[in-house]
Amino acid sequence: MSKPILATASLAGCFGCHMSLLDIDERILELIELVDFNKSPINDIKKFTRPCDIGLIEGGCCNNDNVHVLKDFRKHCKILVSVGECAIMGGLPALRNGLPVSDCLEEAYLNGPSTKDENPEGIMPNDVELPILLDKVYPCHEVVKMDYYLPGCPPDAELLWGALTALIKGNELELPYEVIKYD
Amino acid sequence: MNDPVINIIEKYNKDYTRLMDILIDVQDEAGCVNEDAVHKIADAIGISVVDVEQTLSFYHFFSSEPRGKYTVYLNNSAVAIMMGRDMIAGAFEQEAGCSFNSVTGDGLIGLFDTACIGMNDQEPAAIINNEIFPRLTTKKVRQIVKGMREGRPVEELRGNDFGDGANSHELVRSLVRNNIKRKGPVLEDGYKVGSVIREHLTNMSPREVIKTIKKSNIRGRGGAGFPTGMKWDFCRRAEGDQKYIFCNADEGEPGTFKDRVILTEAPGLIIEGMVIAAYAVGASEGLLYVRHEYKYLVKYLNKVMDEMRAGNLLGKNIAGIDGFDFDVRIQLGAGAYVCGEESALIESAEGKRGEPRDRPPFPVQKGYLEKPTVVNNVETLCLAVKILKNGAAWFRDQGTEDSTGTKILSVSGDCREAGVYEVTWGFTVNDVLKTVDAEQVQAVQVGGPSGALIGPDEFDRVLCYSDLSTGGSIMIFDENRDLLKDVVLNFMEFFIEESCGSCSTCRILPVLMKQKMEKILEGHGTEQDIKDIKEWARPLEHSRCGLGHTAANPILTSIKNLRNLYERKVKKDVEFDTGFDLHKAIREGSDAVGRIPIAH
Structure with a gap:
């Protein structure tokens, strides 16, 4: 039997959830015995080369590229998992959701302490190559269907490991109190 | 000292339980209740600034900013x-x-x-x-x-x-019309106010009054249908040196207007009903809680009560009954649907936010100012008078087994004869439609937004407590109406606006359900969305009051009774649709940097 295929992506997140995945330490060797990796920043594969079984998504959607990547994952992955606060709720990036996009851009490029004297022409980044900001930061499930949610900021490495091995082996996920308490 | 705010506060003896009256008067006088006034009020009546602010911010007709001349x-x-x-x-x-x-x-x-x-x-x-x-x-x-x-x-x-009847009275002078289309015991002509007090009450003991009311099987006309005799009996038995009779004229259920007509045409009958209730339970003070929208009637109502005082129908030793003292004052609301709920109404009358109380204790045990209090609907009190006049058997012989007597309906919407109809319980929806001359009816909302939306298949259903219970609101929608968008969504917005926000269920779920509903209307709905809505409605049952319990009714009853309206809108070929619209989502970001909003 061929090994299940795993893909991962970080959208509007901080890569902290991916770092937490690395916190499984030496079990990463066990992991590569259990799964093959496809598109993922961990192996730097940029494009899907085949259908996958499990997709892990870190971060919500703050621009159209995030939406594009997320939809691509939905198309290629049988099971899609929202990993961490940002994917599930929008997280820290969603703090801008109460403000108009123009306010955020002006603060960043015109009025911010590091830009206000450096950008006399008041240039906004508008190259066609750049992604366009969305009106707000969307959690993943407001864009595509998500199958599972792993909470945490970041989710504990034990939770990620437990969830992955449960998914791969088809076991029920065990959730001891220690891995889902956040206080 | 000639400070209008201080004058108003002094008019109410610096009594913090009269905060509603103080705020209403200041709002009228100054066009708003500003920070300065809030501080003056708080200082003078001895409560904290936030206590004043929380009442101020709760009601629709109060504002801290001027709202125009x-x-x-x-x-x-x-x-x-x-x-x-x-x-x-x-x-x-x-x-x-x-x-x-x-x-x-x-x-x-x-x-x-x-x-x-x-x-x-x-x-x-x-x-x-x-x-x-x-x-x-x-x-x-x-x-x-x-x-x-x-x-x-x-x-x-x-x-x-000016409108007909007392609408033209010199103390009312309003353009409102009564539109009384069918009269019954409450609105009938020729009744002389006070005659039941004088001819019957004087010969009855309080126990006999309660016995007669119980025998008639009358239930509360506000909508909930609690047996009136039992309520009075509980209050009579409750311990308390002081008891109160409240008349709930805070008719806020969209589509009802029958209490307005009773207040206009039979105000004496209402007060007489309060006197009878007071006699039965042993109360000495009464309060007529009138919604702010009907403020134009207050002068007239006060005059009616003055006349009753002059005729010894209010005040000391009423109708010569030795030691029976009872008087009534009017309490105005300030725009809050939830105050129609009896414990919220009591809170409001005490000068607080109209948030329903936890029960027990029930108002009959601990109500206004912690004293036993009966809260009855306008129509219930009027009918109580006629029950004493004509006897319990006369009342019980009308209507159905579980719903005795008559009910005043407020009929509006797509029909030729909108207005007020006093009918006996047992009327079917079809009977109503025929009587008011409505054609090509697509659906009828019975009992207001908190009631049920029913389609033609169910027009043979019966108006009574065990089938289609109603506080009197009947709204008719013909085939040209977009029921989901114009009716159901409107009702959901109403509940969202009127939630007091105390229970998280009622504060949050109606908003989520409305968003689902909008998603369906925009063409992004799936079967799963209909299932979700039904599922999400269940926790609402755990809300504290009727508003929370019924806030999902517009959506739930329309799904149940008119499901095809939803089926037509939802996608059949997809299991899941988040409704996310990329083109809409990038518009603002593109505008902000001057880009053409194209994305794939």
Whole structure:
């Protein structure tokens, strides 16, 4: 039997959830015995080369590229998992959701302490190559269907490991109190 | 000292339980209750500033900012919109030069939305500086705004085309029409107020009164249908040196206006009912809680009570019954649907936010100022008078097994004869439609938004407590109406607006359900969305009061009874659709940097 295929992506997140995945330490060797990796920043594969079984998504959607990547994952992955606060709720990036996009851009490029004297022409980044900001930061499930949610900021490495091995082996996920308490 | 705010506070003896009256008077006097006034009130009546602010911010007709020399409150309920409210709103905005929920730059005119004002049979209608302007047309709006610009008093803007009956009374002088289409025991002509007190009450013991009321099997006419005799008996048995009789005239259920007609045409009967209840339970004070929308009736109601005092029907030793002292005062609301719930109404009368209380203890045990209190609907009290007059058997012989007697219906919407009908319980929906001359009816909302929306398959259902229970609101929608968008969504917005916010269930779930509903209306709905809505409604049962319990009813009953409306809108070929619209989502970001909004 061929090994299940795993893909991962970080959208509007901080890569902290991916770092937490690395916190499984030496079990990463066990992991590569259990799964093959496809598109993922961990192996730097940029494009899907085949259908996958499990997709892990870190971060919500703050621009159209995030939406594009997320939809691509939905198309290629049988099971899609929202990993961490940002994917599930929008997280820290969603703090801008109460403000108009123009306010955020002006603060960043015109009025911010590091830009206000450096950008006399008041240039906004508008190259066609750049992604366009969305009106707000969307959690993943407001864009595509998500199958599972792993909470945490970041989710504990034990939770990620437990969830992955449960998914791969088809076991029920065990959730001891220690891995889902956040206080 | 000639500070109007201080004068008002002193008028109410610096009594913190009269905070509602103080705020109403200050709002009327100054056009708002500003920070300065809040501090003065808090200091003078001895409560904290936040206690004043929380009451102030709870009610729709209070504001901390000025709302204009002329303040227009235009009804935005479903039937108002059907009768052309949006055109009237547009005319107001165009003529006044400001949009709704704002005030013109010169502070002259403020335009505000408001929930049903009890004029469904004469919409579109607005309240301007406490005067009612029913049956508005764009032409009238132009005249009104022109008059405002000329600084005319609101009575002049209103004109003199007064309505029938007591609407033309010198203390009312309103354009409102009664539209009484069928009379019964409450609205019948020829009854002399006080005759039951004089001829029957004087010969009965309080126990006999309760026994008669119990025998008649009358149940509360506000909608919940609690047996009135039992309520009185509980209060009579409750321990307390002081007991209160409250009349609930806070008729806020969209689509009902029968209490307004009773207040106009039979106010004496209401007070007489309160006197009888007071005699039965041993109460010495009464309170008639009138919704702010009916403020135009207050002077008249006070005069009616003065006449009753002069006739020894209120006051000391009423009708010569030795030691039976009872008097009534009017308490105005200030715009809050939830205050129709009896414990919220009591909170409001005590000067607080209209948040329902935890029960038990029930109001009959611990109500107003912690004393045993009976809260009865206007119509219930009127019927109690006629039960004593004609006997319990007379009442029980009318209606059905579990719903005895008569019920006043407020019928509005798509029919030729909107108005008030006093019928016996057991009337079917079909009977109603025939009586009011309605054709090509698509659906009927029975009992207001908290009741049920039913389709033609169920028009043979019976109006009674065990089938279609109703506080009297009947709204009719013909085949041209978009039920989901114009009716169900409107009702959901109403519940969201009127939630007191105390229970998280009622504060959050109706918003989520409305979003689902909008998603379905935009064509992104799936079968799963309908299932989700039904599932999400269940936790609402754990809310503290009836508003929370029934907030999902517009959606739930329309899914149950008119499911095809939903089936037509949901996608059949997809299991899941988040409704995410990329093109809409990138518009703002593209505009902000000057890019063409193209994304794939």
